[in-house]
Amino acid sequence: MSKPVKTEAELIAMARAELKVHADCPDGIAIAVVRDGESWEFRASAGAETVAKPGYPECVAMLVQIGDHLSKQYDLAE
Template sequence: MSKPSKTEAELVAMAWAELKAHADCPDGIVITVLRTGDSWEFRTAADAATVAMPSYPECVALIVQIGDHLGKQFGVKD
């Protein structure tokens, strides 16, 4: 049985919703979806000022955890 699929925008929105519930992450983080075969994961990017913020490393770690969790539940729509 295949997993339900979400668009990349839906997955990123879900990640931001979960982040806002658990951490005070800077707005300068950009989350994208990287597809690898049948699976996917989140990637982050940010400018130097955002990377220098004390909460940045924790937020990136949370994004990875959220991506792992969502990746087990959802595929990505084409």
């Protein structure tokens, strides 16, 4: 049975919503969806000023966990 399909924008919006609930993330974090064969994962990027802010490493770690969870529930639209 196939998983429901979501667009990159929908997945990023879901990730941002979960991050707001679970972590105190600094502004300025960009989230991208990277296809990995049949699966996908989130990638975070930010400028040096944002990376240096408190909470950034925790947000990236939380984003990885959120991506792992969502990738088991949803496929990425072509």
